[in-house]
Amino acid sequence: MTAILSSRPVREASALARTTPGMLTALALALVAAGLLAGMFTGLAVQRRAAAIDDLATTSGPLTAAAQEIYRSLSDADATATGAFLTGGAEPAATRQRYFADIAQAGNALAIAIAARDPADVTAPGSSLATLSQELPVYTGLVETARADNRQGLPLGAAYQREASNLMRAQLLPAAQKLYQGETAALSADQDDASGVPWVEILLAVVVLAVLVLAQLFLRRRTNRVFNAGLLAATAAAFVSLVWVVVAASTASAYVSDSRDEGSAQADVLAQAGVATLTARADETLTLVARGGDSSYQDDYLNQSKRLGDLLDRARGMATADDVRALIDKAKAENARWAQQHTAIRAADDSGDYVQAVAIATDPNQSAGVFDRLDRDLRGATDDARASFGDEVSGASSALSGTLAGVTVLAVIVAAASAAGIWRRLRDYR
Amino acid sequence: MKRLLCCLTTVLLLVTGCATVSVTPIPVVSPQAPEPAKAGPASVASAPPAADCGDPTASLRPLSPMPAPGGPMPPGSTMDRIKRRGKLIVGVDQTTLNMGYRDPFTGQLSGFDIDIARDVAQAIFGSPDAIQLLAISSLQRVPMLQQGKVDIVVRTMTITCDRARQVSFSSVYYDAEQRILARRDAGISTAADLAGRPVCATAGSTSLNVIQALPAKPRAIAVSDWTDCLVMLQQNEVDAVSTDDVILSGMAAQDRYTEVVGASLGAQPYGIAMPLGDDTMVRFVNGVLERVRADGRWAASYAKWLDNLLPGPAPAPPVAKYRD
Numbered sequence: 236m237t238a239i240l241s242s243r244p245v246r247e248a249s250a251l252a253r254t255t256p257g258m259l260t261a262l263a264l265a266l267v268a269a270g271l272l273a274g275m276f277t278g279l280a281v282q283r284r285a286a287a288i289d290d291l292a293t294t295s296g297p298l299t300a301a302a303q304e305i306y307r308s309l310s311d312a313d314a315t316a317t318g319a320f321l322t323g324g325a326e327p328a329a330t331r332q333r334y335f336a337d338i339a340q341a342g343n344a345l346a347i348a349i350a351a352r353d354p355a356d357v358t359a360p361g362s363s364l365a366t367l368s369q370e371l372p373v374y375t376g377l378v379e380t381a382r383a384d385n386r387q388g389l390p391l392g393a394a395y396q397r398e399a400s401n402l403m404r405a406q407l408l409p410a411a412q413k414l415y416q417g418e419t420a421a422l423s424a425d426q427d428d429a430s431g432v433p434w435v436e437i438l439l440a441v442v443v444l445a446v447l448v449l450a451q452l453f454l455r456r457r458t459n460r461v462f463n464a465g466l467l468a469a470t471a472a473a474f475v476s477l478v479w480v481v482v483a484a485s486t487a488s489a490y491v492s493d494s495r496d497e498g499s500a501q502a503d504v505l506a507q508a509g510v511a512t513l514t515a516r517a518d519e520t521l522t523l524v525a526r527g528g529d530s531s532y533q534d535d536y537l538n539q540s541k542r543l544g545d546l547l548d549r550a551r552g553m554a555t556a557d558d559v560r561a562l563i564d565k566a567k568a569e570n571a572r573w574a575q576q577h578t579a580i581r582a583a584d585d586s587g588d589y590v591q592a593v594a595i596a597t598d599p600n601q602s603a604g605v606f607d608r609l610d611r612d613l614r615g616a617t618d619d620a621r622a623s624f625g626d627e628v629s630g631a632s633s634a635l636s637g638t639l640a641g642v643t644v645l646a647v648i649v650a651a652a653s654a655a656g657i658w659r660r661l662r663d664y665r
Numbered sequence: 666m667k668r669l670l671c672c673l674t675t676v677l678l679l680v681t682g683c684a685t686v687s688v689t690p691i692p693v694v695s696p697q698a699p700e701p702a703k704a705g706p707a708s709v710a711s712a713p714p715a716a717d718c719g720d721p722t723a724s725l726r727p728l729s730p731m732p733a734p735g736g737p738m739p740p741g742s743t744m745d746r747i748k749r750r751g752k753l754i755v756g757v758d759q760t761t762l763n764m765g766y767r768d769p770f771t772g773q774l775s776g777f778d779i780d781i782a783r784d785v786a787q788a789i790f791g792s793p794d795a796i797q798l799l800a801i802s803s804l805q806r807v808p809m810l811q812q813g814k815v816d817i818v819v820r821t822m823t824i825t826c827d828r829a830r831q832v833s834f835s836s837v838y839y840d841a842e843q844r845i846l847a848r849r850d851a852g853i854s855t856a857a858d859l860a861g862r863p864v865c866a867t868a869g870s871t872s873l874n875v876i877q878a879l880p881a882k883p884r885a886i887a888v889s890d891w892t893d894c895l896v897m898l899q900q901n902e903v904d905a906v907s908t909d910d911v912i913l914s915g916m917a918a919q920d921r922y923t924e925v926v927g928a929s930l931g932a933q934p935y936g937i938a939m940p941l942g943d944d945t946m947v948r949f950v951n952g953v954l955e956r957v958r959a960d961g962r963w964a965a966s967y968a969k970w971l972d973n974l975l976p977g978p979a980p981a982p983p984v985a986k987y988r989d
């Protein structure tokens with residue numbers, strides 16, 4: 236190594252470098268390298284941010300919605316299938332349709348969720364995707380067996396329905412819950428990635444500007460010329476690049492923050508409220524089906540009902556759009572009405588008037604209708620929140636559009652202009 | 666310096682150049698068979714104390730004179746309190762075909778046990794409809810009486826010395842025998858064939874104790890309702906169900922691929938259970954049962970619910986035994 240350093244070509248090169256033309260050449264090389272490297276790394280940082288926003292729009296956003304749908308549809312399917320055992324006779328066509336719609340929706344959402352993941356995510360031990368895809372056919376098989384036995388007038392049908400409900404509550408719903416929590420965490424992580432302050436970009440631009448200013452000061456000392464056109468142009472380009480990146484990144488950040496405050500955070504609370512509604516409804520139905528022996532469902536109903544009230548209040552506090560606020564107010568009114576209906580159901584059932592209790596629970600003008608409206612209001616509010624999320628993410632994406640190209644072009648201008656500026660001074664030494 | 670550079674370069678090349686990918690394997694998954702809620706191996710029973718209480722089926726002599734159906738009840742008695750409440754609360758089953766079950770066509774609870782319960786309500790109120798039927802599990806029968814949540818329990822409840830220490834029983838209203846239900850081709854025809862095989866009964870039933878005491882040592886599986894046993898049998902999770910022939914015949918009627926086999930594993934006399942020590946109520950209920958036996962209502966109920974289910978001619982109502 237020392238042999239290389241003390242050889243003739245190196246000694247001659249270092250002697251040359253100490254002359255003014257040598258230093259100017261070295262300066263030009265340094266400026267070009269700095270400009271291009273800074274441009275490249277700034278471009279990479281901008282690209283990373285754009286990719287995170289893109290992920291929000293095409294992956295984590297839709298997957299969170301899919302996970303919400305799976306959870307919601309499975310809860311509703313179980314509530315509907317169990318409700319068919321409240322009244323005598325074959326289940327009404329509308330009930331059967333609702334159940335099939337729920338299973339189709341859950342299956343479709345599950346397929347989307349699985350398609351967005353790698354096989355390793357499904358084969359991992361304890362994977363919720365594996366549980367859902369393996370146990371959903373088993374669940375539907377049990378429900379169909381329950382239906383077939385019920386149609387023949389066998390009390391065996393009710394036993395199969397109980398087994399199906401047990402499978403749903405013990406395995407499918409916890410897996411759906413776990414999937415939903417995972418997707419929500421991924422969404423939040425993506426939002427954090429996309430909305431950070433652009434420190435790297437600012438630092439690189441400041442370094443380039445500092446180098447350019449120092450170069451101009453050096454030139455003034457050595458050549459007695461105050462201004463160098465090329466370096467001035469390069470400084471201007473570097474400054475424009477800095478401003479552009481900061482403005483674009485900040486705007487995109489703001490949009491992504493809004494997508495959380497006006498979109499995904501609200502959608503999360505509203506989706507949880509929707510699930511609490513369905514679980515409470517299933518509990519109300521199961522208490523009636525158990526006919527007095529099992530009070531655990533009524534206890535769970537009380538928990539879910541309280542949770543629903545809290546979630547609705549929280550959603551109302553977080554709501555930013557008028558239509559969402561209106562829907563949540565309607566939902567709260569329906570919830571209050573449902574609580575009254577539930578008290579009436581319990582009073583009738585506890586005093587022995589089972590027929591009356593079931594009548595209130597299944598009457599579209601009473602409890603069943605109130606529950607349907609509450610469910611619909613919450614779904615409407617969730618859809619609105621999701622739409623807001625989509626709009627904000629689009630805004631973020633358009634705020635960043637063109638930034639990558641702009642940064643690249645400006646970096647090339649910085650390099651070319653500084654080289655040209657110093658070349659003009661170098662020509663003086665010929 | 667030169668040697669260090671050489672080593673670093675070699676290591677880098679090795680690490681990056683020789684990294685390989687492996688294919689994600691597609692595993693073979695084993696199916697998870699669904700099970701009824703609360704199903705599992707029965708806890709090892711402490712040997713039921715061979716309590717000798719004489720003849721537990723010998724109950725108290727009926728009230729004499731019996732109040733007229735719907736008429737005034739002896740003041741201060743349980744019947745009077747029930748009458749003032751306005752309805753009789755009865756713990757029943759909703760899963761056992763033709764004994765106590767929810768009829769899918771009508772959504773109503775009906776069966777032989779329900780008929781007997783309605784006869785008691787008729788005797789108090791003059792109407793069989795002044796009744797609230799609570800569907801309870803085998804395990805809840807004694808606690809519900811002890812907590813006063815039901816007035817009587819009419820739910821295929823076998824009279825035993827052990828239970829007679831916790832609740833009071835009426836006279837016998839039905840004589841059942843414990844037998845075995847198995848698939849037709851399973852090769853089970855006696856208790857000896859059950860060796861080491863899973864056999865189902867509900868938790869809290871005398872049937873489970875009998876299974877655990879069998880010399881063939883089957884594996885006892887406990888569930889919470891009788892139809893859950895039939896579900897497990899159909900899903901091949903148990904090889905047999907052992908309980909009273911009346912319950913088993915109801916199961917066999919729902920699944921024609923099963924049959925009731927084997928000799929009797931023990932007599933299972935059914936009684937109506939009431940809170941412990943309520944002698945007036947016991948005497949009243951015994952009086953009701955005497956009337957039900959004598960005036961043909963027992964025979965009518967049997968003909969409606971059990972005649973088609975059980976082989977042989979319709980038996981006569983069981984004769985009541987009294988200890989006083």
